[in-house]
Amino acid sequence: MNQSDSDDHIRQFRPKSLVDLHYHQALSARLASLAASGDFPHMLFYGPSGAGKKTRITCTLRALFGTGVEKLKIDQRVFLSPSKRKLEINIVQSNFHIEITPSEAGNYDRVVIQELLKEIAQTQQVDLNAKQRFKAVIINEADSLSRDAQAALRRTMEKYMANMRIILCANSTSRLIAPIKSRCLLMRVAAPNAEEMEVVLNYVAKRAPFMLPQEVARRIIEDSGGNLRKAILVLEALKMQSPDLTGSLTIAKPDWETYCHKVADLIISEQSPSRVMETVAERVVERADESLKADIMHWTAFYVPYHHVFRSDSQSNTPLLSQEVRMHLGNKKIFHLEAWVVKVMSLYKHFFYDMDMSAFD
Template sequence: MEIWIEKWRPKNFEDIIGQEAIVRRVKAMVEQKSIPHLLFTGPAGSGKTSLSLVIAKQLYGNSWRENFLELNASDDRGIDVVRNTIKDFARTKSIGDVPFKIIYLDECDSLTKEAQQALRRTMENYAAVTRFVLSCNYSSKIIDPIQSRCTIFRFRGIEKEGVFEYMDKIAKQEELKISKEAKEILYENSNGDLRRLLNILQSCASISNKIDDKLIYDVVASVHPKEIRKIIECAIKGDFLKSKNMLLDIMLKNGLSGLDIIKQIQKEVLELEIDEKDKLKLIEKCGEIEFRMVEGSDEFIQLQALLAGFYLK
């Protein structure tokens, strides 16, 4: 079975969801076969790698593989390996009628300042025969001399409308029935990251083609908010034992860590209909306990302390 993030990789500009302004400008560059160095920055799963692949396919047609090199800047064999690979690739002429090749360098923000200086020199040395497309999550981590050599495009997480349009498209092709409630949860859970969305959808689809809220919570290994809500309500009322037992039960059944649970509890606290002052108190408690857990304190003891602290007299 094929992985969906590959199967569903955009094949042309029209397949790219959102990022309209970016797509329009890049398309014009491709049509004129005139491409500067590019810097793509923005959150994961927003289409940076996908767009660069579309550029290559549109520009070079069938010989795109010969003219496009994808590298990861954070390659743990070091930037020297990356530079040698670039050198070898750039040494031979491009195939076809476009006078340059493209090097796509992912995760540039993981490079040290020194490595970025080296990259900048490499970019200059091969400027006549290559174009660089650099990709990163945070442009602030890229040194100015590189930024000033590139045209910068800022990608955004995909907005709700785009995510829904995307879900409908996938559902139709893959013959899935996604309930309305499930769509909302998927949207919230993917947080504008279409890679994450596809992965959740594929995991769900391997179990059933009817996707509802329960299936999604099973797949993303989080608990249905209703259950978390019950635990919190018990704790607030002072039924400590019951809330503690429910919590342990849920954690063990779903294989969740203390940190997984505390994130969900905090989220549900925000939704509670209680006095604002009380709510603030509970939120503060969550923060305190989360900190202790991160510091390495026993998570079961900390979660019980949390529930005890939730009692509102």
């Protein structure tokens, strides 16, 4: 099964309207009310991967504009950087909205934000039958935007609100500047709990259709860690292994996750300065694939020893969370990665000596 097959499977059963969503009903009702109010604001949807942010954005667009937002086309736009370098960005759009991922342009995301949004904002809605007089702009991975791009976005939001509404999609708000957050209505989309995920998996199985044993569903939910998209992909992969979902089923781990667990094993097997250097300098910086971002190392590799060792302990996780903030604010991630490893090692070592860590920071 390739990625496109999986994506087709997910799109096939994705809810199309707010009333069809299976969880966070209060949030769905609020979005429906906003769409019908006639005073729709800029919005920021944030929450963990696989929680359903994009699905809720799509359903909100349908409530705003009708079924016309489902008639999509994909274009490739070329932008020129100040050094005349060509930047190719994929754009998904309908007559009523446009969806972009400026972070694809890397350090030149400001160019994409400035040129594309200015072009959209200065163009009025030409469809006289449109339910709204503005066009919606969906910005994916908003928390990956550079500071320059965020500053450009802020100015655009202030100047062109009459013809455009910005809908930001992000995993976290910590890397977004305050002026952007203050100009948006924040919508937190929390990860579904186990019961809600089981309802969705059973819905997918019923629509497919096939029988989903409860034990298999529970294994998938436990493995997915609250990521509903991952759970549906795993379900499809297991269905390819065994059409009746019986026998010995193996849930494959992605390469980056396996790599992160190996790094975590190094952290908990030895706590020493040399191991800090081996973990960060050799494993993370030199051997890790470029796509293995510091965030992944942070939340997966370094949280593995923390959650598996300390989850039954009552000590606060404030020292680790404060390091996460510093990692996002700092420019030299390797320094913060080293500090992170040292903190985890220290907590791990002191845990076995039953020491009071309340003052550890």
